[in-house]
Amino acid sequence: MRLGRRLVYLLSHPDHVKHVLQDNARAYAKGPPATRVRGLFGDSLTVVDGDRWRRRRRHVQPAFQAGQHAQFASVVSRATGEMLERWRPLAERNELVDAVTEMRLLTQTIIIRACFGDVSAAEVEALGRALDVAVGHTDRRLWSAFGWLEVSAPAAARYQRALGAIHAFVSRMVSEARRSAPPPGSLLAALLASSTTGEPLTDAEVRDELKAILVAGHTTTASALAWTWHVLSEHHDARQQLEQECRALLGGWAPGVETLPRLGYTRRVIEEVLRLYPPTWLTARMPVEDDTLVGYTIPTGAIVLLSPYVTHRHPAVWDAPEVFDPDRFTADRAAARPNYAYFPFGGGPRHCIGSAFATAEMQLIVASVAQCYRLTPVSGARVIPVVGLTLRPSPAVPLRLHRRRAD
Numbered sequence: 001m002r003l004g005r006r007l008v009y010l011l012s013h014p015d016h017v018k019h020v021l022q023d024n025a026r027a028y029a030k031g032p033p034a035t036r037v038r039g040l041f042g043d044s045l046t047v048v049d050g051d052r053w054r055r056r057r058r059h060v061q062p063a064f065q066a067g068q069h070a071q072f073a074s075v076v077s078r079a080t081g082e083m084l085e086r087w088r089p090l091a092e093r094n095e096l097v098d099a100v101t102e103m104r105l106l107t108q109t110i111i112i113r114a115c116f117g118d119v120s121a122a123e124v125e126a127l128g129r130a131l132d133v134a135v136g137h138t139d140r141r142l143w144s145a146f147g148w149l150e151v152s153a154p155a156a157a158r159y160q161r162a163l164g165a166i167h168a169f170v171s172r173m174v175s176e177a178r179r180s181a182p183p184p185g186s187l188l189a190a191l192l193a194s195s196t197t198g199e200p201l202t203d204a205e206v207r208d209e210l211k212a213i214l215v216a217g218h219t220t221t222a223s224a225l226a227w228t229w230h231v232l233s234e235h236h237d238a239r240q241q242l243e244q245e246c247r248a249l250l251g252g253w254a255p256g257v258e259t260l261p262r263l264g265y266t267r268r269v270i271e272e273v274l275r276l277y278p279p280t281w282l283t284a285r286m287p288v289e290d291d292t293l294v295g296y297t298i299p300t301g302a303i304v305l306l307s308p309y310v311t312h313r314h315p316a317v318w319d320a321p322e323v324f325d326p327d328r329f330t331a332d333r334a335a336a337r338p339n340y341a342y343f344p345f346g347g348g349p350r351h352c353i354g355s356a357f358a359t360a361e362m363q364l365i366v367a368s369v370a371q372c373y374r375l376t377p378v379s380g381a382r383v384i385p386v387v388g389l390t391l392r393p394s395p396a397v398p399l400r401l402h403r404r405r406a407d
């Protein structure tokens, strides 16, 4: 395709995705397309290239190592427990909940506490509101050819105010952590500790990484979870199987990180939701040198698009690709597919640094909610996929809450 003066290639076959993300990853950079999200992501790991990226990745990686998982899990369990309590009177009054809003609030609370420890509810709310404005602004314009030219003065001012509020909050947290001890077990503490090896991260670098994690670490999981409740509300068999697994393994107790390997069906449901509705539905790269792929030259400066949404429905790889079938992810069936037929978390050196965190978080939330509530659809509600920073269900996923007896 042509986009202005640029040539654009959309690669859909798993082998070609593998070539770009893994085998010949050195020949590709994120490049200028990433600048469209620089307002939100700053000069963080997510957008920088080359040696800058390698150094950042070395510094940030330890914050996501397995040792951090028990701490993350307790943050997830606590926030989910609070949400379930909040739902109790709503269920009694037979009120509806919107899965999009609920999952956004929940994942915001989790990522804010994972980054900064015990932050007050008022601060979580204020930071969450600023994140909503900043993400919403980017969402509306990211894929529009003219969007960045159309910004009205009040909208631009609101966006700048939101970015300012996020910056001020993160700066304060970093300064306080430098002055006294950082919150134990937090991502902030891990980032500051990792600065002790090699050339330390500056405060500005720590701030940029935290701001990027705040956005990348909740918009994605919020979309995936909202889709999960929508899909489960429409697939009774899968919902029943999930409820049975949770009942048999947990018997009414909240799941802990040690139960996750046994919650196999719960995990397959999430994997299948990420196949059909991958939050990061499109990613772009630019070759830094001419590359050749199945006889085509991809020139330096072209844009290469990779879309898990497209590849995850590739008929050469997936049987009945439009059908929701969590058992595609049993070990045997998954092993029979080519690499990169499934890549919701990207791949190669720049694969998602938070993938283990996100998977555990989603498993814990889905199992906790499914034990306490059955969420059923509301007739007439129309849910369609909408693209922005993530692929999310829109305009809302209204669901009815039915409290389950095991709780």
Ligand code: HEM
Pocket: 045, 046, 047, 057, 212, 213, 216, 217, 218, 220, 221, 224, 278, 279, 280, 283, 284, 343, 344, 345, 346, 347, 349, 350, 351, 352, 353, 354, 355, 357, 358
């Ligand atoms: C369902 C949840 C998630 C999905 C689907 C997802 C997806 C992705 C994808 C596809 C990439 C690679 C993008 C590319 O190659 O251009 C990525 C990178 C990244 N993700 Fe995630 N992500 C999720 C959750 C998270 C969480 C929870 C965090 C942090 C707490 C996170 C932090 C990051 C960061 C920092 C990068 C940049 C890595 C680098 O360039 O080295 N993500 N994510």
